[in-house]
Amino acid sequence: MAPQVPYVGYLQLGDDPHLVANECSSCGALFFDRRNACANCGAHDFGTRRLANDGVLRAFTIVHRASPDVQVPYVSGIVHLDGGGVVKANIVGINPEPASLSLGMKVKLTTFRIGTDSAGTEAVAFAYAPA
Numbered sequence: 765m766a767p768q769v770p771y772v773g774y775l776q777l778g779d780d781p782h783l784v785a786n787e788c789s790s791c792g793a794l795f796f797d798r799r800n801a802c803a804n805c806g807a808h809d810f811g812t813r814r815l816a817n818d819g820v821l822r823a824f825t826i827v828h829r830a831s832p833d834v835q836v837p838y839v840s841g842i843v844h845l846d847g848g849g850v851v852k853a854n855i856v857g858i859n860p861e862p863a864s865l866s867l868g869m870k871v872k873l874t875t876f877r878i879g880t881d882s883a884g885t886e887a888v889a890f891a892y893a894p895a
């Protein structure tokens with residue numbers, strides 16, 4: 765198997781790909797990026813927390829215009845993960861049309877290769893597909 769690198773730092777690859785968030789040790793707020801202080805309570809200490817791979821689609825838009833190298837239309841969604849965590853990601857594995865989507869539909873994390881460098885290392889991104 766080719767070596768892989770995640771497209772974003774909070775995507776953990778391997779046999780069981782999943783997202784990991786920084787969790788405020790005081791209030792439990794979750795952040796995907798590094799923080800000096802919690803945006804919710806101002807505390808300074810964070811741990812890490814594995815997030816669920818399953819969630820529910822809470823909002824979406826169908827994108828019809830993008831840069832020339834991006835295939836359109838595609839679906840961009842907001843997913844509320846089971847047990848906590850909210851993530852914006854593309855919704856794949858469906859027809860990008862309103863009739864194929866519904867608010868509250870169950871979705872599951874999936875990963876896909878977005879490119880390979882000259883050394884054969886694959887960059888891997890994530891999206892959500894109907895569960």
Ligand SMILES: [Zn+2]
Nearest residue numbers: 788791802805
């Ligand atoms: Zn906090």
